[in-house]
Amino acid sequence: MKLKNVAAVSAIALVTAIALSSCSSPSSPATTAPTKSAAPTVDLSTLSGTITSGGSSAQANAEAAWTAAFTSVATGVTINYDKSQGSGGGVTNWTGGSYDFAGTDSALNPAQVTAAATTCGAGGGLDLPVYLSGVAIIFNLPGVSKLNLDSKTIASIFNKTITKWNDPAIAALNKGVTLPADSITPVVRADGSGTTANFTTYLSETQPSIWTYPVSTAWPVTGESGQQGGSGVVSTVAAGKDTIGYADQSSVGTATQASIQQGTSGSTFVKYSASGATKAFQQGATTASNGTSGDLTQKFDVTKITSGYPIPLLSYAVVCTTFKDATQAKLTAAYLGFIDSANGQAVAAKNAGAAPLPAAILADVATSLKLVK
């Protein structure tokens, strides 16, 4: 019952998000529909069936856009993506055999790889990057609309070593800005989240000596204001005073974003942009297969990001190489092929604020999808 409530709220949020996105961009997803380039070998209009999937809520807006665009051509197909499951729940349902694919913000861990081999047979399961975005740092400081931060101050604020807004370390990055002498209230995620995992990856890779906590989906520092969901963090930061928080870019809305230093020194500070996230992927991500042939797990080295947005967020679709039902395999591969096409990425960029994945990785995904049978 109670979990249903989460789903209900999520559903409302999703509907609102779609409504908002259709307001801001008058052209519907259908205008960029996957007619030609998506999967040249498959005529989408001949497909029919139902794809059952779920997982990461970060992907949800993009999944909604992809579903709308895909089913506008493949009219016989129904796609269900349940975002109330979260990444962990999505993978659990997928290894349990009830999902055709799962959306997850972190690639399969060794235990899940083993479980996937049991479910999917010898070919195992594949991690395919589908959704690229960024973690934004948002703040609410009366009278301050522009704030520069580097990884060192961010790590120190979130591990509670810097507690006042007028700390010399912050002041040094924001010359000419009058910072109040008030206490900083960091706002974090109370629920387990891929956003937290991506953010703690950034902190521990850039500042290993200051950020000594492990990379984790659960926020590791106690004594901070924990809120449910990215939207909970955003609304609390916006409603509070002297607050700072982190959230998946897709849920930030109109909250004030801090600009983050590129690299570990220098004077270039950037806010999230789709092109910045794509650049970050090109510079920082390398394929680090988990051992399964065709697997495209990405290892992000954020220290290598010199000109992109410094805190990228990557989300995967995980899918079996061998389906019990070949028709279902063809259907799922066609949908994932559409997602990881230039068109599919453009649909997500337009309707969900995602960053398009670079062409090179899209080609790799197309190759891997040939293994799905």
Added chain:
Amino acid sequence: MSATPADTPVQISNTANRPGAPKGSARTARTRSRPGDLVFKGLSTGAASLIMAILAGVALFLIIKALPAITANWTTNPQLTTGVTQGHSSFWSYVAPLIWGTVFVSAIGLLIGAPIAIGIALFISHYAPRRVAGVLSYIVDLLAAVPSIVFGLWGIFVIRPFLLPLTGWLNHHLGWIPFFSGQASATGSTVLAGAVVLAVMVIPIITAISREIFLQTPRLHEEAALAMGATKWEMIRLAVFPYARSGMVSAILLGLGRALGETMAIALIVSPSLIFSLKILTDGQNSQTVAANAALNFPDANDLQRDALIGTGLVLFIITFAVNLIARLIVARTGPGAKGAKAKRRIQQLPPSDPSSVLLADAEAGPLHLRTSEGS
């Protein structure tokens, strides 16, 4: 509560066997059973056993699912050393602060809610004009139908900012009291905010039950108290409260049951930590509750972590069960029907209320006209 003794045969279908009819015919009617009776008896027996089966099924499910997590090694198992269960040496060290938080937050919610609820019930039953009472009790009942997610969102957008000034004031002036100590919250995601919303949620339950009990206070008790010159408040204190005490206790414990299991409102409002804390005004030192913790972490948990969360649910199940059991025991021991010494003494504070003993007392005191003339 029912005044009808169990062994009195009551047969509505047979007009000759209404209460008060000759006893002999009632006895013969009891032996004669009809198909309709059998069917209805079977259905109601089935319903009664079904609820037992469901309860047993839930308990069994919780135990089976929780066992792997309870018996697992929390320091070495790779599934438990990451994410939400990270840094706990055993299941018990994980669940203990959650239990504390659940009981603590619920208790504060009751502390705020119960007096208000009883006040409302008293107003409806004894003070309000009949028409106002009807509307008011309808509105309070309506409050019980509001989904908890609505209360949660209301808590986020209304109660949190509303309580911020009070939070700062309490922390500044009464910070030496452990409850109000610590770094005052800047966001409002405090135990206090959660407890206020919980209080609103338990009010309809406590009000509805207390109201019914207050209305059942024997009219003669009340009139006797008033006749002795008691004011309305004294009458309520002498006649209504003693009679309704056990009912109020069970109403409050039922409210506690509601508060213990409340999930979404707490998950949305309170900023949680898995600690033993008395503080109710901070952002980072709020004790987390079992249900909210499960709701927050279930989506991103792996298999064993889900088992662990179900395990915390099992402990909550046991606590809720215990609370209800205690409520039953209290009702059974001090209820109006109980033959406890306490209950007797309480009634003796008042003039006898049943007609026969009133008449007896009058007879003992002598004829009315004699008494009045002697008195003057």
